[in-house]
Amino acid sequence: MGILKKLYDKSKIWFAVSWIIAYCVLMSLGDAISAWIGIEKFVTLAVGILLSAILLLFLKNNGLFLDYGLCAPKSCAKSMLYYLPIIFMLSANLWYGVTVNYGVLETVLYILSMFCVGFLEEVIFRGLLFETMRKDNVKVAVIVSSVTFGIGHIINLINGSGAELLPNLLQVAYATTAGFMFVMMYYKSKSLIVCIIAHGLFNALSVFANQTSATNEMQILTALLLIVITGSYALFLALSIKQKPNNSNNK
Numbered sequence: 001m002g003i004l005k006k007l008y009d010k011s012k013i014w015f016a017v018s019w020i021i022a023y024c025v026l027m028s029l030g031d032a033i034s035a036w037i038g039i040e041k042f043v044t045l046a047v048g049i050l051l052s053a054i055l056l057l058f059l060k061n062n063g064l065f066l067d068y069g070l071c072a073p074k075s076c077a078k079s080m081l082y083y084l085p086i087i088f089m090l091s092a093n094l095w096y097g098v099t100v101n102y103g104v105l106e107t108v109l110y111i112l113s114m115f116c117v118g119f120l121e122e123v124i125f126r127g128l129l130f131e132t133m134r135k136d137n138v139k140v141a142v143i144v145s146s147v148t149f150g151i152g153h154i155i156n157l158i159n160g161s162g163a164e165l166l167p168n169l170l171q172v173a174y175a176t177t178a179g180f181m182f183v184m185m186y187y188k189s190k191s192l193i194v195c196i197i198a199h200g201l202f203n204a205l206s207v208f209a210n211q212t213s214a215t216n217e218m219q220i221l222t223a224l225l226l227i228v229i230t231g232s233y234a235l236f237l238a239l240s241i242k243q244k245p246n247n248s249n250n251k
Contacts, residue, residue: 150176
């Protein structure tokens with residue numbers, strides 16, 4: 001923890017970047033080793049738990065929970081449209097039907113690892129990265145947080161997902177608008193709790209997705225619809241903040 005504290009004190013932006021690199025490399029390595037072993041997400045979950053524990057302990061020991069949104073939302077549910085667009089988004093993985101893609105053990109490992117992913121990605125991209133950059137320029141911080149999150153999903157283009165180029169590119173675009181949505185949720189509510197839960201649930205539900213029944217056209221339509229929903233919700237949140245610059249809920 002001492003090394004982390006020194007890096008954090010020296011440069012918060014490089015602290016965030018270091019976490020992004022460590023997360024991407026180690027989780028990808030965990031996936032590769034899990035596939036080699038033959039048990040989906042077996043090593044990935046262990047890596048995710050370790051990284052989550054280290055980051056959580058660092059924030060706790062240094063009194064940074066409030067600084068990075070690990071607290072109850074500061075905005076009422078009504079001002080967030082009762083999070084209805086999030087509920088709609090969560091259902092997307094089940095639009096083509098429900099199936100059991102893995103055995104019981106692998107399903108449990110997958111679900112737990114996805115909640116680790118939700119926690120880590122929200123704290124790293126929306127917490128560490130955005131919070132550090134927004135002190136200089138909020139708009140730039142929003143763009144960087146959203147785009148880097150989307151770019152991080154470009155790995156789908158090379159991981160043998162089976163989807164064609166256009167559906168994969170649209171998934172990257174959707175990840176970018178989803179990143180925009182999550183960062184605006186955090187900026188408005190000053191909390192990552194709903195973001196973490198929603199992100200984890202969305203990823204976890206993908207284990208039951210019946211992707212084999214979805215044609216490329218259906219995947220494209222789904223991605224476009226999700227881009228519209230998440231992008232529109234993010235814009236609504238952004239405009240609602242802009243209209244209330246002196247609101248005590250805003251920093």
